[in-house]
Amino acid sequence: MAGVEGRVAFITGAGSGIGRATAQALATGGADIVVTDINLAGAEETAQAVTELGRKALALQVDVSDLHAVETAAVQARQELGAIDILFSNAGIGTQVAFADMTEEDWDRMFDVHLNGTYHCFRAILPEMKTAGWGRLISTSSMGAFTGGVRLAHYCAAKAGIAGLTVAMASELARTGITVNAVAPGVIDTPMVRQSPERWVKNMTKTIPMRKLGQPEAIAHAVAYLASEEAGFMTGQILSPNGGSYMKWC
Amino acid sequence: MITGAGSGLGQATAQLFAQEGAHVVVADISQRRAEAVAAEISQTNASRAMGLQADVTQSQAVNALVEQAKSAYGPINILVNNAGIAQIKDLLDITPEDWQRMIDVHMKGTFLCTRAVIGDMIAA
Numbered sequence: 001m002a003g004v005e006g007r008v009a010f011i012t013g014a015g016s017g018i019g020r021a022t023a024q025a026l027a028t029g030g031a032d033i034v035v036t037d038i039n040l041a042g043a044e045e046t047a048q049a050v051t052e053l054g055r056k057a058l059a060l061q062v063d064v065s066d067l068h069a070v071e072t073a074a075v076q077a078r079q080e081l082g083a084i085d086i087l088f089s090n091a092g093i094g095t096q097v098a099f100a101d102m103t104e105e106d107w108d109r110m111f112d113v114h115l116n117g118t119y120h121c122f123r124a125i126l127p128e129m130k131t132a133g134w135g136r137l138i139s140t141s142s143m144g145a146f147t148g149g150v151r152l153a154h155y156c157a158a159k160a161g162i163a164g165l166t167v168a169m170a171s172e173l174a175r176t177g178i179t180v181n182a183v184a185p186g187v188i189d190t191p192m193v194r195q196s197p198e199r200w201v202k203n204m205t206k207t208i209p210m211r212k213l214g215q216p217e218a219i220a221h222a223v224a225y226l227a228s229e230e231a232g233f234m235t236g237q238i239l240s241p242n243g244g245s246y247m248k249w250c
Numbered sequence: 251m252i253t254g255a256g257s258g259l260g261q262a263t264a265q266l267f268a269q270e271g272a273h274v275v276v277a278d279i280s281q282r283r284a285e286a287v288a289a290e291i292s293q294t295n296a297s298r299a300m301g302l303q304a305d306v307t308q309s310q311a312v313n314a315l316v317e318q319a320k321s322a323y324g325p326i327n328i329l330v331n332n333a334g335i336a337q338i339k340d341l342l343d344i345t346p347e348d349w350q351r352m353i354d355v356h357m358k359g360t361f362l363c364t365r366a367v368i369g370d371m372i373a374a
Contacts, residue, residue: 102361116353
């Protein structure tokens with residue numbers, strides 16, 4: 001088996017942006033897709049696009065901050081599409097607030113969606129990967145986990161948590177046939193980023209050496225590689241498609 | 251103010267700050283350990299030390315801790331977010347409660363303590 005042909009992928013936050021682009025990239029590679037999102041209409045649109053690519057799709061409404069909802073979705077996915085081979089834990093939110101104004105609720109919601117959501121997905125899907133002796137656990141961290149960002153303390157902290165979870169789980173699963181990796185996108189042209197103030201988007205674009213936002217497909221292809229058979233020796237890695245943003249003098 | 255200062259790294263840090271002349275708020279989830287460390291510091295240094303009990307995961311408790319510290323020593327200049335717990339388990343053996351407690355102590359505790367003191371630091 002090469003690429004992701006014949007695999008089943010479970011994607012969260014797949015109703016738009018990076019999640020949708022990844023669903024399409026994996027479907028193009030021959031995978032069936034469990035398309036989950038808190039927004040069912042978005043998930044259904046993505047599922048339609050997957051179907052048009054000739055692969056099976058199942059659209060489910062899932063709030064990843066709810067462990068029971070994730071477990072229920074995983075069971076339903078298994079029943080309809082078979083055992084899950086690839087997880088892309090991607091659901092995220094992107095609120096901006098100054099630290100001094102940050103409420104406990106702001107903090108908790110950010111962690112509930114990003115870090116707890118990823119833990120919930122790992123927990124729900126890892127047992128079947130262990131049984132199969134093959135699996136791909138891939139999560140969306142962020143460049144912000146490593147660079148920081150103003151008004152983004154909660155976001156950067158949660159995304160750094162995902163990076164830590166990735167390397168910890170890669171260690172724990174190193175000899176199981178299951179790889180654990182993450183992507184750390186730079187600033188990508190998604191509905192989430194477009195919700196930010198226009199001025200912020202403009203200023204951020206000026207900081208990118210390539211002077212443009214990334215497209216969701218740039219992340220989708222990185223995920224498709226990490227999900228592939230050929231990436232079997234990659235684990236504990238965090239790939240950051242970011243237009244050169246790690247370079248300081250550019 | 252040093253959290254988790256009732257033992258280990260926090261205790262050693264509290265002692266070093268005291269040796270260097272700082273007044274030290276020894277915060278710990280254990281009242282007994284916090285007071286014991288503070289008493290030891292007070293006996294061996296010219297600096298003042300105060301042991302206070304607080305669970306850093308609780309917003310009200312953290313705010314009360316900082317208010318109590320401020321009323322004794324004035325605004326806090328240095329915060330060491332050190333409170334922590336350790337637990338070694340495979341992922342599938344970690345319960346959601348284990349997970350949440352780990353994040354609450356390390357991440358939320360850091361957020362709540364930082365938030366409680368940062369206004370004074372910015373003003374200073």
